[in-house]
Amino acid sequence: KRAGKGRVVWLSARGETAPVARQAQLRRRLQLAVAAGGFRLHYQPLLDLATDGSLAVEALLRWHDEVLGSVPPSEFIPVAESVNLIQQIGRWVFNEACAQAGAWLEAGSPRTISINVSPIQLAANKVVGELLAAMAAHRVPAELIRVEITESSAIADFPRAIKQLAQLREAGIGVDLDDFGTGYSSVGMLRDLPLNTVKIDKSFIDNIDTSEREAAFVGGLINIAHAWGLKVTAEGVERPEQLEVLRELGCDTAQGYYISRPASASDLPGAQALAALQ
Ligand code: C2E
Ligand code: CA
Ligand code: CA
Ligand code: CA
Numbered sequence: 195k196r197a198g199k200g201r202v203v204w205l206s207a208r209g210e211t212a213p214v215a216r217q218a219q220l221r222r223r224l225q226l227a228v229a230a231g232g233f234r235l236h237y238q239p240l241l242d243l244a245t246d247g248s249l250a251v252e253a254l255l256r257w258h259d260e261v262l263g264s265v266p267p268s269e270f271i272p273v274a275e276s277v278n279l280i281q282q283i284g285r286w287v288f289n290e291a292c293a294q295a296g297a298w299l300e301a302g303s304p305r306t307i308s309i310n311v312s313p314i315q316l317a318a319n320k321v322v323g324e325l326l327a328a329m330a331a332h333r334v335p336a337e338l339i340r341v342e343i344t345e346s347s348a349i350a351d352f353p354r355a356i357k358q359l360a361q362l363r364e365a366g367i368g369v370d371l372d373d374f375g376t377g378y379s380s381v382g383m384l385r386d387l388p389l390n391t392v393k394i395d396k397s398f399i400d401n402i403d404t405s406e407r408e409a410a411f412v413g414g415l416i417n418i419a420h421a422w423g424l425k426v427t428a429e430g431v432e433r434p435e436q437l438e439v440l441r442e443l444g445c446d447t448a449q450g451y452y453i454s455r456p457a458s459a460s461d462l463p464g465a466q467a468l469a470a471l472q
Contacts, residue, residue, distance in 0.1 A: 220273045223259045228282050233257050235290050236456035237307070239468055240427060241448045243441055249465060250306040252342070252449065253291045254456045255283070275314045284315045288328040294459055295339065296332035303465075308340040308370060316343060316355045322362055336366030342393065344372045345383050360388045370427070375415070384422060392419045396430025396450070402443075403435035413443040420444070437471070 227233060237251035255271070258264050274280040291307045298305045315321050329339060341362055359369050370391040371383055375398050384392060394415060401408040412428070419426045428440050431450030440448055453471060454463050 217273060219262070220265070220270060221277050223262055224257075224270060224274055224277070224279055227257060227259060228279055228286075231286075232259055233283065233286060233290075234458070235287065235294065237294075237305075237459055237462055238449060238456040239454045239463065240308070241437075241453045241468060241471060243437075243445060243448060249304065250308070250340075250447075251462065252308040252456075253287065253294075253310070255287060255310075271312065275312055280312050280314050281318060281320070284312065284321075285324055285328075288325050289331070292328040292332040292334045292339070295334045297459075299334065299338065304338055306338050306340060306368075308342050308368075310342045310372065313344060313355070316358055319354060319358065322358050322365070325362070325367070326365060340368035340370055340390075342370045342372040343387075345380065356387060363388050363390075373429075381418075384419070384424070389424055391425040391427055391447075393427040393429050393449075399428050399430050399436060399440075399450075402439045403433060409439050409443065412440075412445075416443050416445055 234256045235253045236256050237253055240250040240252060242250065255267050256264070257267070257270055271280070274283050287309060291309050295305070295307050309325075311321060325339070325341070328334075329336070341359075343359070362369055368390040369388060370393055371387065371389050372393050373395045374384070374392045375395045383389075392415075394412060398408065398412055398415070402412050403409075416426045425446045427447040427449060428436075428445050429449050431437055431440070431448045431452050433452055436450075437448055437452065453468065457463075
């Protein structure tokens with residue numbers, strides 16, 4: 195209704211909307227990109243607040259299409275999920291991330307890579323085998339791979355998803371809950387899922403350096419997570435003042451534009467540049 199009379203919009207599981215025509219075009223172009231290989235991975239460093247220098251990154255998918263230009267993942271991932279392309283794209287991400295992890299390892303500067311896994315992928319029951327196969331193909335040990343998951347109403351078979359997460363953990367792969375505090379992840383998930391880390395969503399980090407209320411809330415979350423044996427990562431850190439507050443609150447890891455924007459593997463800041471932020 196907000197878009198005007200007589201218009202139809204398509205609602206994704208994540209709440210974004212796009213006109214039907216754009217959806218159809220995205221679907222067609224995505225299909226081509228999956229076949230022809232139109233994707234790249236960028237990597238964003240995670241700053242370990244306890245040690246100096248960070249050697250962990252999150253893999254973030256990038257798609258540049260000849261016709262559509264650069265399309266952000268927030269727009270094309272929901273489309274890929276809705277037309278069953280997410281499995282293939284997810285497999286490509288596994289292989290590409292493991293190839294990069296293997297290359298860094300071989301070069302003598304191993305970095306841990308966190309890979310985003312869609313709830314639809316989790317529900318399909320093949321994730322564990324596919325990820326382990328990609329790791330084996332590139333000789334990547336489990337301690338260099340982590341998986342980030344979000345809750346979704348799209349997980350129809352939640353017990354099966356939990357089983358897969360448990361298998362990942364048994365294989366030595368870290369499992370992290372993404373976007374904590376948004377509608378997609380809740381305290382119930384913290385309690386019920388086999389997790390290593392909670393990533394507190396950017397929206398809770400935005401004002402921690404200007405609002406004592408917000409800082410106290412994040413501090414409370416950190417304490418709960420720690421009491422439950424979980425590590426905490428703060429997302430979306432854009433200012434040094436936020437980093438300072440997070441240190442005081444005992445947060446384990448920080449990620450955000452202030453530390454580094456996502457970049458191609460060759461453009462990532464080195465350990466020394468990151469250590470300077472300590
Ligand atoms: P996410 O997993 O929560 O990733 C963090 C997003 O926040 C990234 O957006 C990153 O570029 C952005 N970001 C990081 N630091 C800052 C900051 O300081 N300020 C601001 N404003 N933004 C920051 P991006 O790359 O556009 O990815 C959006 C979402 O798309 C991701 O959110 C994730 O849910 C999804 N996604 C990305 N890559 C993949 C993938 O390979 N597979 C799946 N299934 N989903 C992916
Ligand atoms: Ca993530
Ligand atoms: Ca996130
Ligand atoms: Ca997000």
